[in-house]
Amino acid sequence: MGNKKVKEKMSIGQWIAFIFLCILVVVFLYPILFILINSFKGKFFISKDPFSLPSGDTFVGITNYVTGLTKTGFLSAIGWSFFITILSVGLIVLFTSMAAYYITRVQSKASNFLYFMFAFSMLVPFQMVMFTMSSLADKLKLNNPVGMCFLYLGFGAGLAVFMFSGFVKSIPLEIEEASMIDGCNPLQNYFGVVFPILKPTTITVAILQAMWVWNDYLLPYLVIGLSTNYKTIPVVVQMLVGSNGNKDMGAMMAMLVLAIVPIVIFYLTCQKYIIEGVVAGAVKG
């Protein structure tokens, strides 16, 4: 028993479980494999023979990707998705952490009220404010990518402030007092001392918000709409794949693959942070 090698060997039960899990992996990956395989087939073969691998006649190389990208403005959607996600997450992390720091450190009725409002906003579904928010955004000329980022800052503030202030509470005051005695003003103190300590929460908040903004459909659809050049990936996918009429099945499959690829790359590179962040967000939120 004490021998290490014996311990590492799996029992019959474990082998059965292992094989079962392997089958499950195929089941889990199948929907993605399905669109990947079909994205290399000619558009007329997809509905006739959707489950076979592309071969001979049916294989069309990257034609579907070329038609998809040139016909639909998908490339610009990828660009705008990146722009809006990065700028929104940057704004959210910077400003909500400052706000959370302030309302946690300065004890007053106003602070308590603000904290309550931020927490309250997490309970409100988007449908409650979607009409009024998008109409106001139109009136205030926020119906452009930069304005959208401002709206994401406002709508994402609830969860972010909530998570940041939970962490600020655990930072001992002594650390900051030392820097204040050294003559730092609150801003220098915040960026020199507090913000670096917040790093774990910053990563969690950034990941949760990035996933939300990247995948969000309704807000960009309502605020920016279909008629501009600022469409994000979910909006373009909904417009192309969801529209009726003559569909180019091949191009559709290719677009779905392209929409998934950035997420898979992001996931495989920062997997550890993503899983930890999502779990932390779930437990606290």
Next chain:
Amino acid sequence: MQKTLKKYFLVFILPTLLAFAMAFIIPFILGVYLSFCEFTTVDNGKFNGISNYINAFSSGSGFLSSLGFTVKFVIVAIVSINILAFGLALLLTKKIKGTNVFRTVFFMPNLIGGIVLGYTWQQMLNAVLLQHGTNLLAKSTFGYWGLILLMNWQMIGYMMIIYIAGLQNVPTDLLEAARIDGATGTQTLFKVTIPMVMPSITICTFLTLSNSFKLYDQNLALTAGAPSHQTEMVALNIVNTFYGRTGYSGVGQAKAVVFFILVAGVGLLQLLFTRKREVDQ
């Protein structure tokens, strides 16, 4: 220190507060007010009492039937997702080879957005149904089970991760003691493991509850409510009421207020449950 910090009020709070007021506070208050008005844009509301609410619950508006469909969906989704996720978590804490790879694969669908995910499943399910000469939009049961499958695929990995964390916190000496006392595997599972991971079960139940109750993107992408609004969930019904036909913005806003109360109720219930448990321990 507080005094000096107080002078920096504007620098620290203003950007977030401005955006928060613009994106949430003002739209929320305006939304509550407009639910008692007839309006086409935010500044032409005419007070009309509770008639929006009465219209919202009238049979023609589809609100109650979408609520019924949502409840049927939520119950089956909660049960299936949590049982499957818990089972997977049990398997993945049994020191099987490749556990990390399995975890990575099972969690991945959770990151794909609802619209993309919905259309991916729509393509695949339609391909299957086409072999039998039908499609997703032919019958509401297809759409219903399609949504259940899709939701399971998306959320099992997420819940599994939370259950794994819970299972890893179960003290091994407790399991050892049960084994020495001669408890069978099933007894250990139901008398030791499950009571010990109750906090995870509460979290996962509420997460699946609120995520499936508020579901919109997947619903829109998979069936968009077809056939004839039979697979329309509450969130989609509200959006369709607002933007589907003119003159119904007030009714849409009233439905949104009711939806908000239901969602907030679930959230507060969750808070109550998790707080109570903290006291117990």
